[in-house]
Amino acid sequence: MSALIEFQNVCKYYQMGDETVIAADHISMKINRGEFVAIVGQSGSGKSTCMNIIGCLDVPTSGTYLLDGRDVGQMNKNELAEIRNEMLGFIFQQYNLLPKLNLLENVEVPLMYAGVPRSERRKRAKKALELVGLGDKLRNRPSQLSGGQQQRVSIARALVGNPAVILADEPTGALDSHTGREVLAMLQQLHDAGNTVVLITHDNSIAVQAQRIIRLEDGRVVYDGDSSAPEAVVQPRIAAERRKTNASA
Amino acid sequence: MRLHETFLLALKNILSNKMRTFLTMLGIIIGVAAVILIVGLGNGMTNYVEDSFAELGTNTLSVMVMGRGTSRSVSENDMYEIVAENSQYLDKLSPTVTMNGQVKIGTDSSDYTSVSGVSEDYFSMMGYEIAQGRGLQYVDVADRKNVCVVGNFIAQTYYAGDPVGQSIRVGGNKLTIVGVMAQVADTLEEGGTDDCIYLPYSTASRLSRTGNITSYTITIADEDYASEAKQVVEDALYDIFNDDSAYTVISMSEILDMMDSMINVVVTILTVIAAVSLVVGGVGIMNIMLVSVTERTREIGIRKALGAKERTILQQFVIEAATTSAMGGVIGILGGYGLCSVATMLVAALLDSGMVVAPAVSSVAMAFGVSTAIGVAFGYLPAKKAAVLNPIDALRYD
Numbered sequence: 001m002s003a004l005i006e007f008q009n010v011c012k013y014y015q016m017g018d019e020t021v022i023a024a025d026h027i028s029m030k031i032n033r034g035e036f037v038a039i040v041g042q043s044g045s046g047k048s049t050c051m052n053i054i055g056c057l058d059v060p061t062s063g064t065y066l067l068d069g070r071d072v073g074q075m076n077k078n079e080l081a082e083i084r085n086e087m088l089g090f091i092f093q094q095y096n097l098l099p100k101l102n103l104l105e106n107v108e109v110p111l112m113y114a115g116v117p118r119s120e121r122r123k124r125a126k127k128a129l130e131l132v133g134l135g136d137k138l139r140n141r142p143s144q145l146s147g148g149q150q151q152r153v154s155i156a157r158a159l160v161g162n163p164a165v166i167l168a169d170e171p172t173g174a175l176d177s178h179t180g181r182e183v184l185a186m187l188q189q190l191h192d193a194g195n196t197v198v199l200i201t202h203d204n205s206i207a208v209q210a211q212r213i214i215r216l217e218d219g220r221v222v223y224d225g226d227s228s229a230p231e232a233v234v235q236p237r238i239a240a241e242r243r244k245t246n247a248s249a
Numbered sequence: 250m251r252l253h254e255t256f257l258l259a260l261k262n263i264l265s266n267k268m269r270t271f272l273t274m275l276g277i278i279i280g281v282a283a284v285i286l287i288v289g290l291g292n293g294m295t296n297y298v299e300d301s302f303a304e305l306g307t308n309t310l311s312v313m314v315m316g317r318g319t320s321r322s323v324s325e326n327d328m329y330e331i332v333a334e335n336s337q338y339l340d341k342l343s344p345t346v347t348m349n350g351q352v353k354i355g356t357d358s359s360d361y362t363s364v365s366g367v368s369e370d371y372f373s374m375m376g377y378e379i380a381q382g383r384g385l386q387y388v389d390v391a392d393r394k395n396v397c398v399v400g401n402f403i404a405q406t407y408y409a410g411d412p413v414g415q416s417i418r419v420g421g422n423k424l425t426i427v428g429v430m431a432q433v434a435d436t437l438e439e440g441g442t443d444d445c446i447y448l449p450y451s452t453a454s455r456l457s458r459t460g461n462i463t464s465y466t467i468t469i470a471d472e473d474y475a476s477e478a479k480q481v482v483e484d485a486l487y488d489i490f491n492d493d494s495a496y497t498v499i500s501m502s503e504i505l506d507m508m509d510s511m512i513n514v515v516v517t518i519l520t521v522i523a524a525v526s527l528v529v530g531g532v533g534i535m536n537i538m539l540v541s542v543t544e545r546t547r548e549i550g551i552r553k554a555l556g557a558k559e560r561t562i563l564q565q566f567v568i569e570a571a572t573t574s575a576m577g578g579v580i581g582i583l584g585g586y587g588l589c590s591v592a593t594m595l596v597a598a599l600l601d602s603g604m605v606v607a608p609a610v611s612s613v614a615m616a617f618g619v620s621t622a623i624g625v626a627f628g629y630l631p632a633k634k635a636a637v638l639n640p641i642d643a644l645r646y647d
Contacts, residue, residue: 057644081557082556084553085555
């Protein structure tokens with residue numbers, strides 16, 4: 001069986017004035033169905049670029065990104081929108097709920113773009129909100145909820161379309177440690193239920209919640225393996241020093 | 250995503266910011282109301298003019314014979330011959346001699362009464378009916394009798410509705426009233442159509458010592474051939490005078506057409522001016538939509554991340570703009586109707602005429618269509634801007 005997410009020498013360059021920034025430098029990796037993977041790195045390591053590409057919000061400058069065997073790099077904007085709708089569930093650091101819609105309507109949005117009929121949409125959105133424990137607040141506005149609750153709404157929204165990949169970008173970044181743990185537990189549950197979860201974070205203590213860690217530095221993969229191995233959580237500064245010594249040796 | 254859902258979404262967004270929406274609409278509201286009022290005024294004017302002409306009869310030609318010096322002239326017999334020879338176009342003829350002279354009833358005088366000498370055919374030509382007594386007859390004309398038929402205004406005002414057999418003086422000449430015309434206009438007014446006296450033209454000509462009769466009214470056989478009828482009269486008169494400045498032939502329906510087209514030109518110009526405010530309103534909508542797109546950049550990013558296509562976003566914003574301006578259009582239409590009834594009352598009060606300012610259904614439909622189209626046209630640019638936003642940048646936007 002082929003991997004669900006496959007990067008083959010993915011590069012991404014940005015033009016910043018006269019300078020070319022290399023955000024992703026020949027990244028190759030595979031994520032299989034049902035895995036719980038954390039992509040870790042400091043800011044500027046290329047993890048956001050990685051997440052944008054995995055999330056089909058952006059396409060590689062070179063290299064190939066296969067999502068479920070389909071070459072995303074060759075898709076036009078419409079096909080990208082379709083594949084985001086169909087294959088991906090996003091959880092953002094800032095929740096990114098629509099403030100003027102109530103919870104039910106917020107969770108319905110992906111289904112609306114998928115063309116699911118109204119009554120079916122209602123039913124599924126309600127079920128997803130019940131699953132994250134907000135079945136009693138269907139008609140509330142996001143602003144009436146706490147941060148943790150809002151993040152649960154966005155988890156419900158990510159789930160509702162039954163996507164192949166749940167992509168969580170710093171999901172605990174705006175939460176206190178207690179509610180952060182709750183959200184992580186929820187992701188763990190999703191993984192246990194058979195979902196593929198990709199977690200993007202800068203925080204090692206959060207990354208170790210995943211089975212597998214892919215560590216990025218300067219747009220390159222510096223570690224890819226089990227999260228329990230000691231190298232997985234090596235401080236980047238130490239890694240850099242280690243690379244320096246390796247280079248001089 | 251279905252269209253009606255996009256529409257509901259747009260409606261929700263519009264209603265979530267009522268004050269702004271209303272101010273955005275204002276340009277459209279004013280423009281549409283102004284267009285409807287102006288077109289309504291134009292219609293009212295056209296109808297009023299047409300009604301006034303209908304009272305005079307649009308199937309008539311007025312012929313004025315100035316003659317050429319003293320050498321050549323036409324008599325009423327020549328005119329009767331012209332009409333008889335062209336019976337496929339012309340129906341009947343009546344000389345019309347206008348008399349100036351004070352009208353006196355006993356010791357009262359009536360200053361605005363029109364006094365005309367006509368033939369016995371005149372009443373049937375104009376479609377006037379005799380309500381009491383009799384009309385003018387051939388013998389009255391042939392014998393130049395001092396008789397007359399009066400309009401209902403005179404009958405009611407000076408004779409308590411029973412003037413037959415009584416006398417009236419015109420310029421010092423005593424006439425016996427032999428009949429009363431049925432009322433022509435809707436209301437009796439001094440100087441109106443019913444404030445009139447008709448006497449035999451031969452009598453009028455004798456009493457006013459005008460000599461030759463210079464003015465004639467001819468009815469035409471078929472109103473569709475009004476211009477041909479006018480042409481045959483002109484040709485016949487040209488044969489007599491060899492000079493086209495010796496006479497004029499005026500067709501009432503031609504005058505009516507001229508008036509109509511003049512009113513149309515005025516109304517069109519005013520409508521165009523009013524339509525300028527529709528364009529200004531459209532620019533206002535564009536402006537607000539651009540602001541709205543900027544404000545909602547993050548929302549657009551979220552929607553795109555969740556699978557909204559460019560087309561869907563474009564649709565959403567265009568429909569929002571179109572709905573805003575269409576709602577403005579509807580309010581403007583209602584406002585226009587309101588202004589029209591106010592205008593009707595004002596005209597009735599100030600000008601004392603029964604002009605009804607009524608907007609045409611076609612102008613209402615057009616106003617609605619145009620305002621919606623303006624929304625689409627001016628909403629497109631901001632919507633396009635929203636649609637092509639890069640989702641990554643849009644998501645990061647604060």
